[in-house]
Amino acid sequence: MNDQFIQIQFPDGKQQQYERGVTLTDIAHSISPSLSKKTIVGYVNGIPTDVGCQITEDAQISLYDAASKEGIAVVRHSTAHLLAHALKRIYPSIHFGVGPVIEDGFYYDVELDSPITPSDLPQIEKVMKQIINENVEIKRKEVSREKAKQLFAHDPLKLELLEDIPQDETVTVYEQDDFYDLCRGPHIPSTGKIQHFKLTKVSGAYWRGDSNNKMLQRIYGVAFATKDELRDYFVFLEEAEKRNHRKLGKELELFMFSEEAPGMPFYLANGQIIRNELESFLRNLQTKYDYKEVRTPLMMNQRLWEQSGHWDHYKENMYFTQVDEQSFALKPMNCPGHMLIFKNERHSYRDLPIRMAEFGQVHRHEFSGALNGLLRVRSFCQDDAHIFVTPEQIEDEITLALKIIDHVYKVFGFEYEIELSTRPEDSMGSEELWNRAETALENVLNNLGYPYKINEGDGAFYGPKIDIHIKDAIQRSHQCATVQLDFQLPDKFDLTYIDKQNEKARPVVIHRAVFGSIDRFLGILIEHFAGAFPVWLAPTQVQVVPVSQVHLDYCLKIQSQLRQLGVRVKIDDDEGKLGYKIRRAQMQKIPYIIVLGDEELKENAVNVRKHGEKQSISIPFKDFKENIVKQINDRSI
């Protein structure tokens, strides 16, 4: 009798008996018809499963609708199939690559003789919607390898994928109408369940992510459970576009680019002020931590780069020049220069740690297609430091480096996440050394009580590293700071110090950067603050606006007193209406506008309006001075 029934357990622990071979849809329906309608996918004993699949054993199940993380992923995956289905109808000779789910949506890689352009997307969407209206059933089929080979005989990319499916794995094909695809699934039961999607962009993509392979065409799309979520997605993109640092950089006259130096930013007076503030902020902090700032040449003999290993590993990204029959290279990194400084004199263990810092301008020939405003450039300034330590000092020094990073990021209001990257496959150095280094990094993180994620095998070939990912104001993640242990460089440059036993010993080098690239960090800050910088960073901190020209003298007096305190003040002495000048200062996102007229003159007061606010208040000039100086000194945000 028991053969006929199975026990189904639900997430809340309740159990129920069903007939053997029952489907998830049947189960959902038994609970409520509306549930069965909403259900997109089920997990059977933790395995994602089509709702139409028959269950033949006792099982734990959970059901998901489109609003769930599990459900929407399946909807997105099925939307990718829907896209492929539509493409097949429009371009019968098309070949398919892969079509996975990504954040917010999906893509499909296809091979087609004619290019698909953004203007083709509406037509493709139209066909997709037709197929949705047809509410085509999506059927899962298990097939033999032979059968699969036949089915995809005309689709060389799919055959390649088929080859890679492990022998012990069942090959499944999903079929909807005349379209079928090699796929593990699961999928939604029919195309009618797809509602809120949009195709977003087209691009090229190398087959299997390898630039040696041919380039396919990739079509991206997004899909959500509700219309609102879809709309929010595009609203978010618009918001992000308003903060775009390239746009704001132009509007606020922070920096520019020229065809004469692609990928190399020119800093205008406003942008340079911010850079200088960032630099001096960190410089002061580093002084407190007993760093010694140095400066090394931009260009050094090619020999040096051969010795450091850059010639072998990084030549393609370097700029070279020939002078007096000698080959020189623009430095892509500061480390070799710092090694030379270390070697410039003998060191005792008493000298260590040596914390050598440089705001070093480096040049890297990035691929033209990689350039992206300030975020990816060919020339940038690293807030680099190399800390030369004895093995025993590693943990303490890493701790100090992390403390500086924490201090700096708090000032900008950045939350951050830590990743520890361990030994990669092509690593150099003994396993013992690596284990010790990795343990050291873990100890530090544990002692500080920092949560962190481990990236197995993602370290540099010369040592493990800690990367810091900051979250900006609209929750985008950026990698900036890094702390890396290096055992190779000291070897390559034969660095030594004299230890307690009066013998030569090898120091360890810690590479660390806080901003990473000042240029990139500035780009991130522009977007983080949407161009409205905190007072200490703002290129102009106070804009003084006279009510009329007769108040200019008072304005000049106020300006001069603020300038004495180091405040960056401008007077808007153009003729023109007050309202117009307020507007202009607001658009420039200047933190404080002060309006001066008869009333202020009489009271020795200033009328203050903060950026972004509609109200203004009159306060004694003395109070304003004290306030703004405090804000600047505190670097408050």
Added chain:
RNA sequence: GCCGACUUAGUUUAAUGGCAAAACGGUGGUCUCGUAAUCCACUGAUAAGAGUUCGAUUCUCUUAGUCGGCACCA
């Protein structure tokens, strides 16, 4: 580097195989003013090169740059 799109005045945007339009900015004048644009006038552009054409900013090709991806990211 690869795929695709794009490049019009200082900036943002319009239009066209036959005189390239506007706003802001700038300049000159006007207004003498209390919190997001006083009014008027003037100024100024088809990325570079080649081709097709009677005629190209528009069509084609090349180059450069930019953007979205891919790849790269010691």
